[in-house]
Amino acid sequence: MSFFNSRWVEAPASTRVLPDGGLPLGFRAAGVACGVKPGGALDLGLLVSDPPATTSAARFTRSGTLSAPVLLTKQRTQLGALRAVVVNSGNANAATGNRGLEDAAKMQGSAAIACGVAESAVAVASTGVIGVPLPMDAITRGTLAAAHELREDGEREFAAAIQTTDAFEKRASLEVALQAGTVRLSVQGKGAGMISPRFATLLVFVQTDAQLSAEECDLLLGVTVSRSFERISVDGQLSTSDTVLLMASGASDVAVQPETPDERTFGEALDAMLRQLALMVTRDGEGARRTARVLVRGDEPIVGPVARAVADSSLVKTALYGGDANWGRIIQAVGAALPGSAPLAVDIAIEGIQVCANGSYLAHDAAALKAAVQRDEVQYEIDLPGDGGVAELFFSDLGHEYVTINADYTT
Amino acid sequence: MSFFNSRWVEAPASTRVLPDGGLPLGFRAAGVACGVKPGGALDLGLLVSDPPATTSAARFTRSGTLSAPVLLTKQRTQLGALRAVVVNSGNANAATGNRGLEDAAKMQGSAAIACGVAESAVAVASTGVIGVPLPMDAITRGTLAAAHELREDGEREFAAAIQTTDAFEKRASLEVALQAGTVRLSVQGKGAGMISPRFATLLVFVQTDAQLSAEECDLLLGVTVSRSFERISVDGQLSTSDTVLLMASGASDVAVQPETPDERTFGEALDAMLRQLALMVTRDGEGARRTARVLVRGDEPIVGPVARAVADSSLVKTALYGGDANWGRIIQAVGAALPGSAPLAVDIAIEGIQVCANGSYLAHDAAALKAAVQRDEVQYEIDLPGDGGVAELFFSDLGHEYVTINADYTT
Numbered sequence: 001m002s003f004f005n006s007r008w009v010e011a012p013a014s015t016r017v018l019p020d021g022g023l024p025l026g027f028r029a030a031g032v033a034c035g036v037k038p039g040g041a042l043d044l045g046l047l048v049s050d051p052p053a054t055t056s057a058a059r060f061t062r063s064g065t066l067s068a069p070v071l072l073t074k075q076r077t078q079l080g081a082l083r084a085v086v087v088n089s090g091n092a093n094a095a096t097g098n099r100g101l102e103d104a105a106k107m108q109g110s111a112a113i114a115c116g117v118a119e120s121a122v123a124v125a126s127t128g129v130i131g132v133p134l135p136m137d138a139i140t141r142g143t144l145a146a147a148h149e150l151r152e153d154g155e156r157e158f159a160a161a162i163q164t165t166d167a168f169e170k171r172a173s174l175e176v177a178l179q180a181g182t183v184r185l186s187v188q189g190k191g192a193g194m195i196s197p198r199f200a201t202l203l204v205f206v207q208t209d210a211q212l213s214a215e216e217c218d219l220l221l222g223v224t225v226s227r228s229f230e231r232i233s234v235d236g237q238l239s240t241s242d243t244v245l246l247m248a249s250g251a252s253d254v255a256v257q258p259e260t261p262d263e264r265t266f267g268e269a270l271d272a273m274l275r276q277l278a279l280m281v282t283r284d285g286e287g288a289r290r291t292a293r294v295l296v297r298g299d300e301p302i303v304g305p306v307a308r309a310v311a312d313s314s315l316v317k318t319a320l321y322g323g324d325a326n327w328g329r330i331i332q333a334v335g336a337a338l339p340g341s342a343p344l345a346v347d348i349a350i351e352g353i354q355v356c357a358n359g360s361y362l363a364h365d366a367a368a369l370k371a372a373v374q375r376d377e378v379q380y381e382i383d384l385p386g387d388g389g390v391a392e393l394f395f396s397d398l399g400h401e402y403v404t405i406n407a408d409y410t411t
Numbered sequence: 412m413s414f415f416n417s418r419w420v421e422a423p424a425s426t427r428v429l430p431d432g433g434l435p436l437g438f439r440a441a442g443v444a445c446g447v448k449p450g451g452a453l454d455l456g457l458l459v460s461d462p463p464a465t466t467s468a469a470r471f472t473r474s475g476t477l478s479a480p481v482l483l484t485k486q487r488t489q490l491g492a493l494r495a496v497v498v499n500s501g502n503a504n505a506a507t508g509n510r511g512l513e514d515a516a517k518m519q520g521s522a523a524i525a526c527g528v529a530e531s532a533v534a535v536a537s538t539g540v541i542g543v544p545l546p547m548d549a550i551t552r553g554t555l556a557a558a559h560e561l562r563e564d565g566e567r568e569f570a571a572a573i574q575t576t577d578a579f580e581k582r583a584s585l586e587v588a589l590q591a592g593t594v595r596l597s598v599q600g601k602g603a604g605m606i607s608p609r610f611a612t613l614l615v616f617v618q619t620d621a622q623l624s625a626e627e628c629d630l631l632l633g634v635t636v637s638r639s640f641e642r643i644s645v646d647g648q649l650s651t652s653d654t655v656l657l658m659a660s661g662a663s664d665v666a667v668q669p670e671t672p673d674e675r676t677f678g679e680a681l682d683a684m685l686r687q688l689a690l691m692v693t694r695d696g697e698g699a700r701r702t703a704r705v706l707v708r709g710d711e712p713i714v715g716p717v718a719r720a721v722a723d724s725s726l727v728k729t730a731l732y733g734g735d736a737n738w739g740r741i742i743q744a745v746g747a748a749l750p751g752s753a754p755l756a757v758d759i760a761i762e763g764i765q766v767c768a769n770g771s772y773l774a775h776d777a778a779a780l781k782a783a784v785q786r787d788e789v790q791y792e793i794d795l796p797g798d799g800g801v802a803e804l805f806f807s808d809l810g811h812e813y814v815t816i817n818a819d820y821t822t
Contacts, residue, residue: 062750062751063743063746063747063750063753064745064746064747064748064749064750064751064752064753064755065742065743065745065746065754065755065757065770066746066753066754071753071754092739094739094742094743095739095742095767095770095771096771096772097769097770097771097772098771099771100771129737129739130738130739130740130742130743131738131739131742131766131772132772133772239743240742240743240746314646314809314813314817315646315817318813318814318817318818319817319818321814321818322817322818322819324818324819326540327541327542328503328505328506328540328542329541331476331505331506331541331542331651332474332476332505332541332650332651334475334476335474335475335476335477335651336474336475337475338475339473340473340475341475342474342475342476342477342482343476343477343482344475344476346476355542356506356542358508359476359506359508360506360507360508360509360510360511361506361507361508361542361543361544398725398814399814399818400814400815402725402729402814403729403732403809403810403811403813403814404811406725406726406729406730406733407729407730407732407733407735407810408733408735
């Protein structure tokens with residue numbers, strides 16, 4: 001299956017997917033098993049950019065209960081000049097107090113020594129169970145072991161080492177043809193549950209060998225995250241640990257300058273890659289069977305809450321799972337998001353079939369609708385009073401597999 | 412099983428549960444099958460208070476997509492002088508436009524004629540599928556048939572006729588000993604899904620033969636609803652149709668005067684009855700296995716959002732279902748409700764066992780905790796910075812039965 005496989009993401013013409021993967025020039029990565037996860041699964045990832053002039057940008061969860069690695073990375077690194085990332089899965093190092101902060105600092109220190117970079121250039125991330133101290137001996141041994149395994153094509157192991165309940169891998173390598181030359185873009189991500197539209201509730205690491213200023217990294221990452229990871233919801237749950245990093249090694253010697261056609265082309269490639277990865281997270285959705293897109297148009301202040309209410313509605317999500325055209329649950333979610341506004345003139349279309357006009361049912365082809373909602377991707381369009389505002393969210397269904405995964409996934 | 416069977420509701424000393432049921436003096440009720448539900452199930456209920464001086468009060472959902480019967484009852488009745496209620500299940504008469512309003516008006520008219528009361532004294536309620544016109548011939552025939560079946564002990568059939576996905580009946584009859592004499596209180600309710608803490612997302616009809624002014628009805632209903640149906644969540648979904656009615660026939664000749672001991676005694680009985688009924692709705696919770704109570708203490712503005720975030724978290728709810736002491740999901744939900752507040756000093760106790768202090772894990776008796784979270788009722792206590800605010804919510808788990816019910820319950 002090709003990386004760009006959703007009708008909701010267009011593969012940019014300038015972009016070529018590299019079927020065998022590979023990191024951009026300047027980067028090396030590794031993933032090892034250090035014993036945090038049971039059964040010898042890969043659980044520690046290390047990624048380094050060798051050029052000292054590497055630039056970067058980051059986005060983090062806005063949770064009030066941030067994990068120790070997020071607190072540390074925000075406070076004790078230079079976010080525009082990161083050169084290495086050390087990540088473990090199986091334990092989030094969250095709700096672990098001062099000991100957790102000390103453990104995150106130890107991870108940062110070990111990775112800095114192992115990679116030969118300054119501590120302030122090392123980002124730390126952890127994902128997994130909350131409220132359990134990290135097994136630091138294992139983590140330190142794993143970090144040193146990973147440093148010996150660093151390879152230019154090590155992103156497959158790195159991507160595997162950062163995953164938790166993910167059902168499939170989430171990574172891609174692209175070539176982007178710019179006027180100034182060809183650059184590479186690659187991404188490795190994890191995420192399936194605890195995914196909410198308020199931010200990129202997952203770990204995502206993006207690399208390029210284009211030359212970008214730190215400001216340009218930050219600008220591009222901000223715009224593309226707002227169109228990808230901020231627009232997905234598996235279960236409306238905001239994580240303690242979400243981290244998205246973009247690193248640019250500059251090793252291709254191809255510079256992307258602000259306000260040029262190359263900036264637009266590069267931005268389109270990054271945008272498509274992150275939207276597709278966000279859709280992969282939504283599809284994984286801890287057992288999800290179907291993915292939906294909701295598009296809400298109307299007054300600017302109301303479109304966002306309505307889209308979120310629909311995407312997070314357990315009734316809409318179970319109907320999506322059941323392949324059920326129960327649009328009454330969509331109008332229920334719309335009404336819940338706008339208390340006191342009755343009677344509300346709302347139009348609803350599912351897969352282009354209008355089922356509700358001005359708040360009332362509309363005769364429609366029920367057989368065609370039933371067939372449409374049983375496909376893998378289902379689109380809901382909602383029109384509210386007013387205009388000028390548009391909100392888009394991608395979300396997954398709620399089914400037995402989600403319950404099984406989350407009722408049995410124990411501390 | 413006694414009606415008062417939760418440790419979270421104390422049966423008032425002045426109250427006696429009537430094991431054989433029965434309506435207060437002055438009331439008659441009936442439930443018939445008119446053909447809205449398949450298979451001959453009861454689906455139309457009628458309730459009337461014969462004394463012309465009957466007083467009443469009502470509360471409704473705040474949804475922006477109100478059902479036709481809610482719009483009609485709010486706009487075209489005297490809410491302080493209701494004498495009859497006509498209810499159908501199997502079809503919510505919501506998202507049905509002008510035809511829906513006309514149909515609700517026809518239901519009101521038929522019931523008024525059949526019961527011999529003014530149209531403005533008839534409340535209308537409908538519950539079931541959204542977006543499908545009512546079969547009015549069946550409804551009208553059913554209303555007339557129900558009028559012939561009205562009985563002083565007809566509340567069992569009435570209660571059955573208003574239910575949809577409910578797994579068990581929700582009704583009670585109490586005797587309350589006041590200084591001025593003994594009065595009766597009875598209640599019939601329905602509700603299992605589409606239940607949110609924002610309001611009484613269900614249908615509940617309360618009767619008493621005490622003499623109460625309409626103002627007193629409104630005051631008592633407002634206070635007791637805010638402590639019962641506004642504090643429960645099955646799935647965080649606000650319905651289009653929620654209606655709670657209190658009717659006082661006065662037929663006992665026992666007057667409840669404002670600011671007297673009898674008012675307090677009567678209020679306590681009503682409060683306990685509605686809290687217990689709200690807990691029954693939570694327990695029913697479309698397949699729920701366990702019920703939880705979350706109690707949040709701290710600054711007034713933050714306790715409410717935190718309680719709701721915990722109660723509506725699909726991760727907390729699946730852990731509750733699994734009997735899993737995964738308190739990391741509780742701290743995750745707390746952090747999600749208070750973005751930007753990290754690091755947050757939060758304490759968490761489950762069934763009195765403290766697991767988190769000042770935002771960090773606390774060593775505890777894991778075996779005792781594991782046993783505690785596998786009981787039918789689980790209590791979470793959360794202490795946040797500040798004081799003066801307390802928020803309480805009851806909620807149900809999220810399990811396979813909820814998915815089965817909601818993925819298969821088709822339009």
